[in-house]
Amino acid sequence: MSSSSSSSPNKKPVQSTTRKSQTSAAIAANDASVESMAAMSAPSNLHGFELIKEEFVPEYNAKGFLFKHKKTGAEVMSLSNDDENKSFGVTFRTPPSNSTGIPHILEHSVLCGSRKYPIKEPFVELIKGSLNTFLNAMTYPDRTCYPVASCNLADFYNLVDVYLDAVFHPKCIENERTFEQEGWHYELNNKDEDLTYKGVVFNEMKGVYSSPDSVLARECQQALFPENTYGVDSGGSPEVIPELTFAEFKDFHGKFYHPSNARLWFYGDDDVENRLKLLSGFLDEFDAKDVDSSIASQPFFKEPKRVVKSYASGEDEEAQKCFVQINWLLNDKPFDQETALAVGFLDNLLLGSSASPLRLALEESGLGEAIVGFGLEDELRQPSFAIGMKGVEEADIPKVEKLIYDTMEKIATEGFTDDAIEASINSIEFSLRENNTGRFPRGLSMMLRSLSAWLYEGDPFEPLRYEEPLKHLKSRISSSEDVFRPLMRRLFLENTHRVTVELKPDQKLGEKEANEEKMKLSAKKASLSPEEIEHVVAETAALKLLQETPDSPEALKCIPALALSDIPKTAKEIPCDIGSIGSTELLTHDLFTNDIIYAEHLLDMKTIPEDLLPLVPLWTRALGRMGTSKRNFIEFDQIINAQTGGISVSPFVSPIRGDPNAISAYMVFRGKATSDKAGIMHDLMTEMLFDSKLDDQKIFKQLVLETRSGMEGRVQGAGHSIAASRLEAQDSVAGWVNEQMGGLDQLEYLRKLAKRVDEDWDSVVADLETIRKCVSSRNNSITNLTGDSKTLDLSLSSAEKFLGSLNQSASASSTSAWKSMNPAVNELLTVPTTVNYVGKAANLYKSGYELNGSSYVINKLLGTTWLWDRVRVSGGAYGGFSDFDSHSGMFTYLSYRDPNLLKTLDNYDGTVEFLRNLHVDEDELTKSIIGTIGEIDSYQLPDAKGYTSLMRHLLKITPEERQERREQILGTTNKSFNDFAGALEAVRAPSAKVSAVCSAEAAEKAKSERPELDFQIKRVI
C-alpha cells in the first residue's frame, strides 16, 4: 500500500538468483530462558474470550495461546516471547468473484479515515509520526492482511488501535470520494478536454501489467485455477476496474470485514491479558454472523492444458521474445506437515541454487535468457509449482518444455546425489537457526506461516513446528528410504493438472489497448448531456479540492501520538572495536548471533581501470560459476551450501561527504557460517577469488543474457531507480561508477558485450583476469566481523588466513584515476509502458547548502504531505517522494507508476513555495520528528547492525556527528522548513536536470510542450 514497500503477494516477483527455502521464514530458538516462558500460564481475566488451545513452541521459544471471542467467534493467536519487535495483524478471508480489484481497492480505502480517527489518511499520519518497524497492508488472491510492528509498547498499541478501527469502522463505506480516489473515477478538468480514468489502484495495476513478468504470473494463476476464486485477479485488471460500482464495494466490506471472519495475531514481549482487553473493546459491539468466505477447491484436470497469450512488446528485434512456463497444481488442500516439509526440500533440491539440476539444465541450455516461475507456492489453499524460461525464440518453446520434462524424468529415475541432499539439508537448517527475516519483523513472518494452515481451518500451531517433522524426515532420508523419487512422480510426472502458458510478443497490443480505452471513454463522453458533462467537471473539481485541502490541526489531534520525551536523546551505538589484523584494518562487533559468524572482507577496487567497471557485476557473477581449478561448479556450490550459510561478492561504491572527490569503493566478499565452520568458509572464499575459472564462453554468455534480461525488467518495473541513477551519473564520479555497474549504461554495455563474447572472447577473458588481479591485493583492505566474543575468537585465525592469501606486495597506488561523468542533459528514456517514472534532481551542496539534521525531517514530511497529496492522491500516481543523499548532496524527486509527466515536474517545482509558506503546528512538528527518529533508529538484526556500523566507518560518520545530527533533528523548528525552501531553489533552477522513463508517445508530447527543456529522447526497449 505505501509507495515504497507495497506488497501484493499475488504478484510474486520472479526470482532468478538465490531462492530462499520454503521453511526459511521459520524462527529458530534462541538462548533465552525456556523454562520461564514455558511456565507462563493463560491470563486470569479472559475479557470475553475462551481459551481453545495452549502450547509451547520451542522452535520460536514462544508460549502460544489460541483464543476465541465468545460473542463473535473471532479467533486470536497470541504468542509471547522475549522479542521486543512486537507485531500484530488482522486478516480477513476476502475471496473476489471478479477482476474489478474490490479487495485491493478496499485494502487501500479502509486506511483513509475511520469512526475514531475521522481524518483523510490515518495511515499516512502513522507513517509520519510513529516508531513502527512495519506498517503496510497486503491483498492476496484470497485474503486481506493488515500487519503492524513496533518495539515501543505505547506506539505498538497506538498502531493496533488505529488499524482495528480502520478495518471495522472505515469511513470509505459512507464516503464515495475515497472509492473514487483509491479505485477509479472519470476525470474532466474542463468540458472540452478528453475524459480520462484516474485512481490510485487503477494506475498501480496499469504499472504492474506494463511488466510482461506480471502478465505471465497473472495468466498462469488464472489458467491453473479456472474454477475457483484464484481464477480472477484480486489486484484488479485495469480494463475491468472501471466496472466496479460503489454499491458492490460497500457490500464487499459488509460481507467480509466482520469479526466472525477475522483472524487476529499478537506476538512479542507485551502482556497477554492487555491484548485481549484491547481486542474486546472492538469486538464486543458485534454479534456473531454467518460469513461464507470459504475457498472452494479447484477440481483436478483430467488432462493437461495449454494457454497462449500475448504481451505488449517493444519494437526492437531483440524484444521479440517469448515466455513459456509450466504450472502444476499439487494437491486439493494444504499439505500435511511432513509432506509440506518434504516438498519444501524437493523444491530446494530442484531449484534452490544455481547448481540445482532443474535450474542448471535450463540455465545452461541456451534456450532462453532467464528462468521464470516461482517453484513451490504453498501459501494458498492448494499448493502449486511453476517453472519456465523467458527470452525464448518461438521455435524453441517445445524444446524448453521437453527439457523440463526430460530433466524431471531423469531425476525421478536416478534420484538426487547424497552431496546434493546434504547441501540442501544444511542450507535449510542454517536458515532455521539464523532466522534472518531481514527488515521484515520475525513475528510477522511467523504469522504468515501460521496463516497458511489457519486460514483454511487448519491448526495455526502446525506450520510453526518443524523440529520433530524435520528430525523424522532426516531419519527417513538417512535410512535410505526413497523420499523424493516417488514425490517427483506423483507431483509432476503423473499429475494431469498441468498448464503450459506461452506468452508471445505483440508490438501492436499496447496501442490497441490504449485505443480501446480511448474509444470507451469518448463513447462515454458522447453519451453525456451538456448538464452531465458539467456535472463531471464539477465532481472532478470537488474531488481535487478535497484532496488538496489538508486536515485541520484540531482534526489531526485524534491520532494518538508519542511525546518527544518518549524519544531517547542520545543515539544508540552499535558495538564496534577498531583494530588491525596484520596490515588490514579490523572491525569487530560483539553481538549475540546464535553461534553464527558474519564476515565481510573489503578489497580495494579503485585499482580497476575505468573502462572495465561495467564488467565488474558480470565478474562477480562469474566467480565460482564455471567451477574452480579444484572442483566443478556443482561440487563447489554444494560444498558452500553444505558447510556455510552462503558466500557472496558484490561491489560497493559511494561518495563521502565533505570531499567531492572522495569515493569509497570496495569489492565486498561476504560470508556466514557457524563458528566451527569459519575455517572452511574462508578457505572457500580464497578458492573463489583465486581459483575460479573465468574462461567458459558458453556459461559467460548465458550470464550476460540473464543479467541483461533482469536489467530490462527493471527499466519497466522500477523506472524510478533507473532515472535516479542517470541523474547521479551526471553529478558525481561515484554516481557515474554506479551507473556503469547498475544503470542504463550497464544495460547498453551488456548489449554490446553479448556480441563481443561471440566475436572476441579472448579479450573478454583477459579483462576478467585483469579485474581479478586488481582486487586481489591486501593494500587498503578492511575486515568486518560480527558475532559474540566467543564466535569472534573462533573465527579470527581463519580470517587472517584468508587475508594472508592476498597479494602482499605494495602494488600500484590505488589513488583513483576515475574521473568520468555523464554530460548534464534532460532525458526521456522510452520503453513500452502505460505509466511514467519521473525524476528531477540537483546537488544541494554545490549550491552552498550545509547539512543539517532537520533536512531528514523535512524530506520525510514532503513525502507524506506535498508530494503524497499532489503526485499520488490528486495526480493519481502510485507513489511520489523525494530523496536526499547526505553523502553526495543530491536531492532527487521521484514518482512511481505516474500517469503524468510535465504536471509532476510542476508539482516538484511547487515544493519551494509549499515549504516557504508552510506553517507546521506543534503537534505536526513533533510527529515528523518522532517519525524521523523512528527511521534512523530502525530495528535491525545483528548481521545488519554489523554491516551498518561498517558503512558508517567507511563513510566517515563519527558517533559525535551522529549525535549532532540527532540533536538537530530533535531541534527542528517551523523556520527550518521555511529556510529549506531556499536550498530547494537549486532543484527548481534551470540547471537542475530531469530524467524520466516513459512511453515514446509521452516523450514526444513532453518534448513538444516544453521545448525550453531540450529533452533528449533515447529509446531503451
Ligand SMILES: [Zn+2]
Ligand atoms: Zn495497492
